[in-house]
Amino acid sequence: MWHWRTRPRTIAALLPRHSRHPPSQRPSIASALEPLYNLPPRKHSMAETIRVGIIGAGWPGTAHAKGYQAAGGFKVVAVADLIPSRRKALRDELGIAREYASADELLAGEPLEAVSVCLPTHLHAPVACSALRAGRHVMCEKPPALDAAEARQMHNAAVKAGKVLMYALQRRFGPAEQAARMAIDKGYVGEAYHARAVWTRTRGIPRGTGWFTHKEKSGGGALIDIGVHMLDIAWNLLGQPRPASAFGITHSRFRSLLADDATYDVEDAAFALLRFDGGKSIELAATWAINQPPTQNGTVCRIYGTSGAIEVYTPAGPVLYRDFAADGTCRQNPLKTPRLAGHAALMRHFRDCIHGKATPSAGAAQGVTLMQMIDGIYRSSRSGKSVKL
Numbered sequence: 001m002w003h004w005r006t007r008p009r010t011i012a013a014l015l016p017r018h019s020r021h022p023p024s025q026r027p028s029i030a031s032a033l034e035p036l037y038n039l040p041p042r043k044h045s046m047a048e049t050i051r052v053g054i055i056g057a058g059w060p061g062t063a064h065a066k067g068y069q070a071a072g073g074f075k076v077v078a079v080a081d082l083i084p085s086r087r088k089a090l091r092d093e094l095g096i097a098r099e100y101a102s103a104d105e106l107l108a109g110e111p112l113e114a115v116s117v118c119l120p121t122h123l124h125a126p127v128a129c130s131a132l133r134a135g136r137h138v139m140c141e142k143p144p145a146l147d148a149a150e151a152r153q154m155h156n157a158a159v160k161a162g163k164v165l166m167y168a169l170q171r172r173f174g175p176a177e178q179a180a181r182m183a184i185d186k187g188y189v190g191e192a193y194h195a196r197a198v199w200t201r202t203r204g205i206p207r208g209t210g211w212f213t214h215k216e217k218s219g220g221g222a223l224i225d226i227g228v229h230m231l232d233i234a235w236n237l238l239g240q241p242r243p244a245s246a247f248g249i250t251h252s253r254f255r256s257l258l259a260d261d262a263t264y265d266v267e268d269a270a271f272a273l274l275r276f277d278g279g280k281s282i283e284l285a286a287t288w289a290i291n292q293p294p295t296q297n298g299t300v301c302r303i304y305g306t307s308g309a310i311e312v313y314t315p316a317g318p319v320l321y322r323d324f325a326a327d328g329t330c331r332q333n334p335l336k337t338p339r340l341a342g343h344a345a346l347m348r349h350f351r352d353c354i355h356g357k358a359t360p361s362a363g364a365a366q367g368v369t370l371m372q373m374i375d376g377i378y379r380s381s382r383s384g385k386s387v388k389l
């Protein structure tokens with residue numbers, strides 16, 4: 001799976017950066033090779049197996065449960081949802097032992113090591129904090145919270161409990177995104193200093209169980225819902241620089257697309273420019289609805305560096321541009337992608353963090369910074385001015 005030019009030469013080079021730990025905490029060679037060579041999950045002893053409960057059985061709850069099964073080392077033992085048919089469907093599909101009618105009932109009723117919080121955004125902070133206080137590790141859906149103040153409460157609860165809090169920013173663990181990360185780490189683009197990150201939908205206002213368009217429950221619209229993924233990917237690929245300022249504008253123009261009288265007090269489009277310490281920058285665009293042909297729907301992520309660039313999403317996979325001539329012509333190298341990706345890779349990382357073999361890459365602290373950037377864009381849009389972060 002490795003290209004001959006990029007094949008790592010040592011076992012140390014195979015280990016993700018965050019897992020280069022002191023010898024006593026180093027992962028075994030077998031577990032380091034497991035994701036890279038797509039080996040079947042290592043057998044875990046009963047004592048090592050992490051019992052996990054899924055709270056919220058919509059699309060993300062199902063994706064988490066399948067991710068745990070694919071990652072190995074977890075046993076999904078319970079599911080909770082207010083809607084009986086949803087929890088039953090997930091239980092039947094994956095053979096989950098028990099079901100509960102609410103988050104509170106699951107937290108009170110199950111001896112678990114970890115939970116996935118896959119609930120509407122206004123419930124992330126309260127449910128994640130009570131799970132952490134009850135001694136559970138938490139994988140919480142994106143966006144981290146309604147705002148940075150809530151994300152800080154969650155961070156503090158995780159620190160106080162001494163438990164892992166991670167966010168389900170699974171796109172960061174996508175095959176193209178991981179390949180881009182590896183190429184940047186190897187210095188192929190020089191210093192990565194600017195990113196263009198875009199997710200536009202022509203007509204794609206999410207409804208869920210009715211809360212997505214209600215600011216009190218969602219925190220906002222397209223920016224906090226899908227912009228958060230693109231912002232996270234770009235920020236991570238630039239090396240997680242410290243945000244300095246944000247300038248942004250949001251629009252709410254497509255209320256008429258909803259057939260019912262649901263609350264619609266959020267934006268359906270957001271555009272922003274973020275500056276970071278050290279002079280790095282991100283331009284971000286996210287739309288749930290905009291007048292563009294549906295053929296223009298989708299994601300763009302371009303990383304620009306001092307000696308090269310990466311286009312993360314192309315029909316042929318991620319591409320590295322380098323060896324630029326004076327007239328701008330350059331060589332194009334397709335990047336090899338790892339096979340273990342998405343929720344399976346996310347959950348494997350969660351497992352390694354729980355076992356103390358890795359530090360969360362999309363953890364409690366990163367959640368606070370992401371929400372500070374999002375809050376800043378909303379503040380800037382309201383004031384019409386650039387705001388300090």
Ligand SMILES: NC(=O)c1ccc[n+]([C@@H]2O[C@H](COP(=O)([O-])OP(=O)(O)OC[C@H]3O[C@@H](n4cnc5c(N)ncnc54)[C@H](O)[C@@H]3O)[C@@H](O)[C@H]2O)c1
Pocket residue numbers: 055056057058059060061080081082083086101102103104118119120121123141142143168169170207208209210211225
């Ligand atoms: N990572 C991703 O790519 C991705 C994709 C979609 C949604 N999400 C996120 O996942 C979360 C949930 O989104 P969704 O699309 O599933 O929403 P949804 O409205 O479809 O589902 C939410 C579920 O939570 C259940 N629920 C609400 N309160 C509950 C409680 N107290 N106890 C138990 N269950 C309860 C509801 O019955 C419902 O089934 C949101 O934060 C959303 O942003 C992430």
